[in-house]
Amino acid sequence: MSQRIFHHPVLGSMEERTALQFQFNGAVYTAYEGETIAGALLAAGVRTLRVHEETGAPRGIYCNIGHCYECRVHVDGIPTVRACMTLVTEGMCVTAGSVLPTPLKKGGHAK
Amino acid sequence: MNDVLVIGAGPAGLSAAIAAARQGLSVKIVDEFYRPGGRLLGQLHEEPDGVWWNGLAEAARLDQEARALGVNISCGVSVYDIARCDDRWRISTTEGEWESSLLLIATGASEAAVPVPGWTLPGVMSIGAAQVMTNVQRVRVGKKGVVIGVNILSVAIARELQLAGVHVEQLILPPLSEVSGKAGRPHEIMRSLLRVAHLAPSPVIRLGSKLMGSAWMQRLAVAFFPSKGVRMWDMPIHLRTAALEIVGTSQVEGVRTARVTPEGLPIPGTEQLIPADFVCIAGGLSPLAELAAIAGCPFAYVPALGGHVPLHDEYMKTPLPGLYVAGNITGIESARVAMSQGTVAGLSMAQASGLLADDSLLSQAQLQVKRVRQNATIQFHPDIAAGRELVGQMAAAWTAR
Known part of the structure; x- marks a missing residue:
């Protein structure tokens, strides 16, 4: 379900924009030119952009202007890319990252 | 090599670039966001006189004016280091290194985080x-x-x-x-x-x-x-x-x-x-001043200005040679104040280069900052003027040492 604000009482209506296809965790989504990864995914109802590397707890955007790094994702294989600062491009492949092993921590995930 | 490097394409950085470029300096701006405007982007409120303040439109106007004057604006570029090399500043960015003799840091503000149980939940x-x-x-x-x-x-x-x-x-x-x-x-x-x-x-x-x-x-x-x-x-x-x-x-x-x-x-x-x-x-705003600290700039802690601010004088010059600051990095105020401070910084840098044709432009711009501050409909803090005074005195004392 789309949450885009096409019409705004003061800012006016959005002009025609090019639609782009991109992937997030293997599923295909549509973005419009000028949308960030975070914006396009939120418009599609996706709030969880990654999981905490140690606990697996879900995380999404916090500051939306690049300060906090809470929205870090992998883009086309490159890690630690900020979803709030990165515009979607055609065919972009975004993944959320996963829980990492903590072999030196007592009671950690390493087997 | 550019005469001036500006870090931050918000209201202060863009206004400074415009003022400096008008006096004949070559200016390059870098900004981390994907489009210029900084905190202007998104501002939208009705002034008491019924006119809407549309930050997006203001940003577009400044961006066009700067580009028309030949200012080079690089977006999506993060600055992670600043160092003094010979008589120049060198900035290290995700797109490489640049040098200039004059550097303006106009990085704006960041929001204070207020931890609340459950605040890491998406949403x-x-x-x-x-x-x-x-x-x-x-x-x-x-x-x-x-x-x-x-x-x-x-x-x-x-x-x-x-x-x-x-x-x-x-x-x-x-x-x-x-x-x-x-x-x-x-x-x-x-x-x-x-x-x-x-x-x-x-x-x-x-x-x-x-x-x-x-x-x-x-x-x-x-x-x-x-x-x-x-x-x-x-x-x-x-x-x-x-x-x-x-x-x-x-x-x-x-x-x-x-x-x-x-x-x-x-x-x-x-x-x-x-x-x-x-x-x-909503935890309020604080000056985003890490880069000034990396450059070695002395600071003052002034709660009325939102926290730690780099020392600077009324020319927006820090005690370090060729290093200037403008906008919310110098204290939390409106975008209009940031724009007028940027103009002062741009003209100061032109004067330092010997390119300012008319010194009265600079004194007029300094008066304009005070005028905009006095006419502000929103005072972020009741003691802003006193806070500004204190920073100016500390900067003078530092320079006199």
Whole structure:
């Protein structure tokens, strides 16, 4: 379900924009030119952009202007890319990252 | 090599670049965001005279003017180091290194984080995040939300959300803690809100605020603050309600709240759950000054200006050779003040290069900063002028050493 604000009482209506296809965790989504990864995914109802590397707890955007790094994702294989600062491009492949092993921590995930 | 490097393409950086380029300097701006404008992007409010301040339009105007003067603007570039090399500044960025003899740091402000239990759940964001998502990305942050933190910025942005069809259920206080400090105490919030009550559209609130001049009247008002909140600027403000915890499993489902005493302590037996699919945390703004610290600039801690600010004089020059600052890095004020400070910085750099044809341009620009500050409809802090004075004295003392 789309949450885009096409019409705004003061800012006016959005002009025609090019639609782009991109992937997030293997599923295909549509973005419009000028949308960030975070914006396009939120418009599609996706709030969880990654999981905490140690606990697996879900995380999404916090500051939306690049300060906090809470929205870090992998883009086309490159890690630690900020979803709030990165515009979607055609065919972009975004993944959320996963829980990492903590072999030196007592009671950690390493087997 | 450019004569001037500017870090930050917000109102201060763009205005500085325009002023310097007009005097014949070659200017390059770098900014981390994907488009120029900085915190102008997303600003949208109605001034008391009924005219809308549209930050997006202001940003587009400054951007066009700068480009027309030949200013090079590189977006999506992060600066991670600044070093002095011979008689120049070298900035290290994600796109390589650049050098110039004059450097302006105009990095603006960042939002203070106020930890609330449950704040890492998806759907919890800073109030500024919601502003950018709504007005720049044009995506709704949710259907129904709660704003934690009552200040001039959070009330203004909550109105912007409503304008875009996003329902804000309540504005409430953060839980009382070492971090939230005054922001968790109802009587402190009442005092700060009264400073801006003259802007309220409702004549009842405007008149009421005049009657509330004395401290005991303010205490009385807090003590009898209606449990349903009041609609101030048409926003549901609950000064006697605080968040205890944000709840949800995979994302925000609601906020657990309690009524609080005038001192901010939760009253047992008054807990409630407000259903919500998003939460905004509003902790206020602080100067974003790390790069000035890396450059070796001395600082002052001035609460009236929002925190630690790099020392600078009325020419926006720091005590370090060729290093200038402008905008919210020098103290939290409106975008209009940032723009006028940027013009001063740009002209100062032109003067330092021997390219300023007419020195009166600079003195006029300095007067303009004071004029804009005096005419500001919103005073972010009552002691801004005194804070500015103090920073100027400290800068002079530092330079005289």
